[in-house]
Amino acid sequence: xxxxxxxxAIGLGALLAALVAPSAASAAATSAPQDxxxxxxxxxxxxxxxxxxxxxxxxxxxxxxxxxDLPEDKYDYKxxxxxxxFISQLIHVxxxxxxxxxxxxxxxxxxxxxxxxxxxxxxxxxVAFVKKCVADGAAEIKTLGDKGLNQIxxxxxxxxxxxxxxxxxxxxxxxxxxxxxxxxxxxxxxxVPPESRKK
Numbered sequence: 331x332x333x334x335x336x337x338x339a340i341g342l343g344a345l346l347a348a349l350v351a352p353s354a355a356s357a358a359a360t361s362a363p364q365d366x367x368x369x370x371x372x373x374x375x376x377x378x379x380x381x382x383x384x385x386x387x388x389x390x391x392x393x394x395x396x397x398x399d400l401p402e403d404k405y406d407y408k409x410x411x412x413x414x415x416f417i418s419q420l421i422h423v424x425x426x427x428x429x430x431x432x433x434x435x436x437x438x439x440x441x442x443x444x445x446x447x448x449x450x451x452x453x454x455x456x457v458a459f460v461k462k463c464v465a466d467g468a469a470e471i472k473t474l475g476d477k478g479l480n481q482i483x484x485x486x487x488x489x490x491x492x493x494x495x496x497x498x499x500x501x502x503x504x505x506x507x508x509x510x511x512x513x514x515x516x517x518x519x520x521x522v523p524p525e526s527r528k529k
Contacts, residue, residue: 348498379472392524402453408515409515
């Protein structure tokens with residue numbers, strides 16, 4: 331009888347050790363990468379929201395720099411009669427950002443057509459407008475977060491379904507294309523765009 335109790339005690343002890351060991355090992359394995367990150371100074375992988383926001387703000391920063399830098403005597407420059415003017419390019423690309431922002435808020439885009447030039451009369455008006463377009467989109471990305479950016483929406487025109495982060499990226503690509511055109515306009519006028527100047 332005594333032997334039986336002794337064997338039972340040993341068996342229960344072994345069972346407990348077997349159950350506790352994996353969880354302890356698992357905890358150690360989980361903390362190991364974090365400890366390694368602390369030692370080598372590396373940062374945790376950014377969230378999806380942080381990645382989208384960083385790229386949105388990067389192209390936005392370039393557009394704002396052009397808005398602040400562009401000489402007013404070049405506003406009406408265009409390479410040929412069928413092209414948009416310098417300032418029309420900038421207004422168009424900035425206003426287009428609301429296709430993401432307004433859609434994410436469940437609203438119709440506020441600029442189905444480009445804003446009229448007479449509503450943005452001064453350079454200060456244009457700089458403020460570009461900054462607001464970028465900032466409103468950035469604020470909406472933060473509000474959506476990872477969960478919101480992964481929501482699916484249906485484009486009312488194409489009926490194409492996509493995630494909200496795809497829509498954000500498509501607007502960033504659109505902004506990048508027009509930024510490239512603005513750079514060509516700069517070069518055509520013998521000007522160096524702000525981003526290309528020596529720091």
